[in-house]
Amino acid sequence: MAKIKTAEKILMGATRLFAQHGYDGAIMDDLAEQCGVNKASIYYHHKDKITLYEHCLEALFTPIVDAIIVAVEQESGAQDKLAMHINTFAKESAAKPYFAAILMREMASGGTNLPVLARTQMQRILRLLKQVLAQGVDEKVFKKTEPLIVHFMIVGTINLFVATIPLRNALAMEEGCQSLKVSNVKPVGKQLAKTIIRSLLTDVTHPMPP
Amino acid sequence: MAKIKTAEKILMGATRLFAQHGYDGAIMDDLAEQCGVNKASIYYHHKDKITLYEHCLEALFTPIVDAIIVAVEQESGAQDKLAMHINTFAKESAAKPYFAAILMREMASGGTNLPVLARTQMQRILRLLKQVLAQGVDEKVFKKTEPLIVHFMIVGTINLFVATIPLRNALAMEEGCQSLKVSNVKPVGKQLAKTIIRSLLTDVTHPMPP
Amino acid sequence: MAKIKTAEKILMGATRLFAQHGYDGAIMDDLAEQCGVNKASIYYHHKDKITLYEHCLEALFTPIVDAIIVAVEQESGAQDKLAMHINTFAKESAAKPYFAAILMREMASGGTNLPVLARTQMQRILRLLKQVLAQGVDEKVFKKTEPLIVHFMIVGTINLFVATIPLRNALAMEEGCQSLKVSNVKPVGKQLAKTIIRSLLTDVTHPMPP
Amino acid sequence: MAKIKTAEKILMGATRLFAQHGYDGAIMDDLAEQCGVNKASIYYHHKDKITLYEHCLEALFTPIVDAIIVAVEQESGAQDKLAMHINTFAKESAAKPYFAAILMREMASGGTNLPVLARTQMQRILRLLKQVLAQGVDEKVFKKTEPLIVHFMIVGTINLFVATIPLRNALAMEEGCQSLKVSNVKPVGKQLAKTIIRSLLTDVTHPMPP
DNA sequence: TATGAATGAGAATTCATTCAT
DNA sequence: GATGAATGAATTCTCATTCAT
Known part of the structure; x- marks a missing residue:
């Protein structure tokens, strides 16, 4: 049993x-x-509340970041890597919805309270993104950009999307506005990836993923 | 006196x-x-803590949303309106940094506790964005997209950027990594606007704002 | 005006x-x-709360006791005096309903907090009753009894009756029990007087007041 | 232990x-x-203060009322039942002196705040008294009377007596008036019973209990 | 391991009273 | 006399944590 x-x-x-x-x-x-x-x-x-909190963060953040790194490693081109980065982040966030909420609160706190481990994990993601973007620049597919802003677009958009699923359902009820009820993350990730990649491409005529 | x-x-x-x-x-x-x-x-x-909180939200949210609406109204083309929408949101968020933190926490709560007034204000922003996007579609400059996702990109990105200013400064110290120290929102807004608009344009050869 | x-x-x-x-x-x-x-x-x-309370008690108790003393003085026979004592107490209590409630609370406190003045007033009533009962004994109409018990019967019964008028009305509603709704004090005073006097009379064949 | x-x-x-x-x-x-x-x-x-208060009332009122009901049931004649009712009420009130004080305060509040349970208990007493009086009328020993007034005489008198024991002791000290010092409830109950019963009897020559 | 009971240090709220105008 | 604002001292209640079994 x-x-x-x-x-x-x-x-x-x-x-x-x-x-x-x-x-x-x-x-x-x-x-x-x-x-x-x-x-x-x-x-x-x-032990105590704060330690419990740290345990939670550890158990929550590490596998997500690991999954992203593993997924990205499986691609070779910068463009594919970036798409995978974004889509995996979206997928993982959706699968563990508490991640988004907790991360958002920590960011709201200025991350000051954020236990070291969680901070480290977020930096691993950022570092990964930097590498991908740099590779893209090397490969002459991406323009040079500030990785941090791209990072914010990814994390901010996805987090907000996932964290507000319950809110949007409530609003959809109140307002009868069905468009609010989008709750499948996949297309959001897709569109986000497309948006970001398109804006990064050196050559707009470059072939986009479908 | x-x-x-x-x-x-x-x-x-x-x-x-x-x-x-x-x-x-x-x-x-x-x-x-x-x-x-x-x-x-x-x-x-x-009266009490919760009422005080509501007063804070009211005083914080309303002028920001008002400012955005006023600014957007001063433009005429959909593209200019959208750029203004994003840039004003960025400018206002930066000017009142508590806004980002509070909004993020509320979003993290699923917005369930979010007092009605604050919710209403966020919906005003969303409604405005919908109009702008619809206008762009009418004018044949924008492709049809899910406004909610665009909204999330704007709010999520800017909020995260503003809310993490202190965190990033801390990290920059620790890591000696200067790139983290970006704390001027203006270029972030600019790049975000460019990114979003570019991804929305029907004709990529369409002239972009500088 | x-x-x-x-x-x-x-x-x-x-x-x-x-x-x-x-x-x-x-x-x-x-x-x-x-x-x-x-x-x-x-x-x-x-000045302050406690002083205000004392003012209230003073303004409430003194005229009631005065009225009883004056009324009793107007009778000559012990039996009539006693009847008048009881009926006037009943009448005054009914006319100033806050008197009963306040007195009951003070009695419940063991009267320890009862400002001196109010205590003095209650003792004036008791002294008056003693005189009437003593006169009755002298006149051979009354048996010797403990004045304090008679005092308690009078004050306890009337107070309880007056103070519970609102409660009884509520109960009458709930229960549909109309008998609870007695709210006219006069007959209560009358019956109480009859009851007490009858139990005090030396000769039960002695003529009773109607 | x-x-x-x-x-x-x-x-x-x-x-x-x-x-x-x-x-x-x-x-x-x-x-x-x-x-x-x-x-x-x-x-x-x-839980909280009000709940604690309710617990107190429950623990205080229920056994007293139970005791009265049990005691009355052991008698058969209406007159004996009534005497037992009054004497048991007196005995119980004296044994649990907080009962009188609390009941008086509640009555003073118009009983409005009185938790349902306590109200129910008081109504049980009143109902019992009604039955006894009705039985007496059936048996042709009692005149018809308003049970509520009899109830008030019993409760009002006894409560006042018990609640004022400390006050009277204080007064006795101050005044040197020994008669105030009556603090044994038994005779008060006895006299009250005699008084009430005598006034209820149809035939005054009817044999009274000693 | 598990649990009912206990507890110290808070934390929100209330209330009598005062002050400046 | 009257009033809005302010305040210190409670007062109710909460919460993380510990203890004995």
């Missing part, structure tokens, strides 16, 4: 809670109740 | 605190101290 | 509030609002 | 405090201190 370990159960519940309410808004009592464990058990497994 | 009104002083201090720490992380005692007023004074002017 | 003086207006409002909520439950802000005066005005006219 | 449970300890302390100072006058800090428990413990066991 594949009983989920208590420590794991707590970690998952905590991630959801931190995503929904932020670090300060997440309450240990609620966590215990929602996980169906005793409050003291949390402390048996996780 | 132009004494700043206490209510106003509290509102400003509260906005900063909410932006820095989020709703739950902002502490009324700190607010009182930072404003140099008595704790009870806060309650004299603002 | 017979404008009610502010001090007076406050006194009346305060009496109601103290009766409804007790000393601790009465809130100065509410008082100001209900009286339509500024909070600071209360302190202009009444 | 028969350690008194904390929840119970709090309940008892709270009952005393509510009786002495009323709901608004009872302060949670004081309660914690007097019980020798931590402030937060109170909330661990009792």
Whole structure:
């Protein structure tokens, strides 16, 4: 019987809670109740709240960044790599929706509280992007641009899209405006990739991916 | 004697605190101290914490959205309107940096807690954008696109850029990586506008603004 | 134009509030609002809360006790005096309903907080009752009894009746039980007087008042 | 080791405090201190102040009413039942002196705040009394009377007597008036029973209980 | 491991009172 | 006399954390 370990159960519940309410808004009592464990058990497994938070970030960020790096490595051309970068980021964000919320809050805090590990992970992504863009410049397909801005476009757009899925559904109800209800990330990633790549290309007549 | 009104002083201090720490992380005692007023004074002017928060959002969001609408109205062509939309959003966000942080947190919450007024303001922006894009389609300059995605690109990118200014400065120190230190929003807005507009244009040979 | 003086207006409002909520439950802000005066005005006219309370008690208790004494003096026989004592107490309590509530609360506090003046007034009533009962014993119409118990019967019964008028009306609604709705004090005073006097009479064949 | 449970300890302390100072006058800090428990413990066991108050009323009222009902059931004649009703009410009130104080305050509030349970309990008493009086009328021993008035005489008198025991002791000291010092409830109940029954009897020559 | 109970340090809110005009 | 604003001292309640079993 594949009983989920208590420590794991707590970690998952905590991630959801931190995503929904932020670090300060997440309450240990609620966590215990929602996980169906005793409050003291949390402390048996996780030292304290801040450490638990760090565990959550670690468990959340690392595999996402790893997945992106692996995916990008499988492509060879700069253009394909960039497209893969963006699409994988989108896919992973959509698959682990708490990632977007937590990242957004941390960015909102100026990232000051962001545990070192999470910061490191975000820098790995940025570094990867820089390499891809540099490769593109070398290959004469991309113009020179500020990688940071591209990074912001990717992360900002996707995060916002994923984090607002529930909001948009609510608005769609209120307003009867169906267009708000877009909740599939794939096309968003696609269009974002197209937009960014097109703006980077040296030669606009260069063939675009479909 | 132009004494700043206490209510106003509290509102400003509260906005900063909410932006820095989020709703739950902002502490009324700190607010009182930072404003140099008595704790009870806060309650004299603002009923309770949640109401104070709503007041902050109201004071923050409305003028920004108003400014964007006014600016866009002064242009006539869809392309110019869109550029103005993006640049004004960037300019306003940069001028009132708490806006980005607060909006990001709210988005992270799925916007569920977002007071009605703030939601309404964000919808005003979106509605404006829709009109501009529709006009562009009418004028045959723009391809048909999902306005929501464009909206996300604008808001997500700019917000992330503005909100991470302090983070990036910190990172720049740590890493000695000067490129992180970009803190002037204007070029970001410019490049974002160019990127988005270029991807929207029906005819890539269409003349771009410099 | 017979404008009610502010001090007076406050006194009346305060009496109601103290009766409804007790000393601790009465809130100065509410008082100001209900009286339509500024909070600071209360302190202009009444020093502080406890003093205001004393003023209320004084204004409430003294005329009631005076009225009883005057009324009793107008009778000559012990039996008539006692009847008058009870009926006047009932009448006055009904006319000034806040009296019952305030007295009950004070009694509930063990009367420890009861300002001296109010205590004195209650003792005047008790002293009067003692005299009447003693006179009855002298006149051989009354048996010797403990005046305090008679006092309690009178005050306890009438107070309870008057104070519960609103409660009983509520209950009558809920239960559809009309008998609860007795709200005219006169017959209660009458029956109470009859009950007490009958139990005091030496000779049960002694003529009773109708 | 028969350690008194904390929840119970709090309940008892709270009952005393509510009786002495009323709901608004009872302060949670004081309660914690007097019980020798931590402030937060109170909330661990009792949700909030109002709930704690309700728990107190429940624990206080129910057994008293139960005792009265049981005692009355053991008698058969209406006259004996009524005497037992009054005497048991007196006995119970004396045994749990906080009952009188709390009931008086609630009555003073017009009973409006009185938690449903306490109201229900008081109605059980009234209903019992009605049955006894009705039985007496059936048995032709009692005249028809308004049960509510009889109820008020019983409750009002006994409550006042019990609640004022401390006051009277104080007065007795001040005045040197020994007669005030009556603090044994039994004779009061006895006399009250005699008084009420005598006034209810159809035939005054009817044999009274000693 | 798990849990019910406990707790100290806060944190939001209230309230009587005062002050400047 | 009257009033809007301010304030210090509570007061209720919360929350992360610990302890005994």
